[in-house]
Amino acid sequence: MPEGSARFLREFVSEGETLLAQAEEHLSVLSEGSEDPAPQTLNALFRAVHSLKGVAGMVGLPAFAEAAHAFESLLDAVRRGQLPFDLVVANATRKSVEALRKGVAEVAKKGSDAAFPPLYFALIEKARVPRVTVVRPEPEVSLPPDLAAVISEYERTR
Secondary structure, eight states: OOHHHHHHHHHHHHHHHHHHHHHHHHHHHHHHSOSSOOHHHHHHHHHHHHHHHHHHHHTTOHHHHHHHHHHHHHHHHHHTTSSOOOHHHHHHHHHHHHHHHHHHHHHHHHSSOOOOOHHHHHHHHHHHSOOSOOOOOOOSSOOOHHHHTTSOHHHHHO
């Protein structure tokens, strides 16, 4: 492996450990809460996983990036109100953080991409299966057209 690649992988491991520590901190706050978690905590967890996915992609770890993307998609469904943060999602979230932490350790040890078992993806898919319909009231305030044109779909749901 070229020295530049090894340096990038070391940086990935360092950044990954930092981002996963942040994710664990946010997860501990979410685990104490209700099925309607504080948006800022859920967004912070999402951003940590999103950043980890991006760094994995930048340093050439496609399997790791795919695993992080699956987790990120689950969190995004919760952020958008498509899934509740119930025990099924909380369990999948905890196990996903653990799996990503093991993946970072594997990258550090092998110096190459991590392998994620099919059960990891099955756990996330199971958590994405709708259990109840989450109904969020539509906002009573209409946005000015210039503002409505520039905000994201996520921002509209909050």
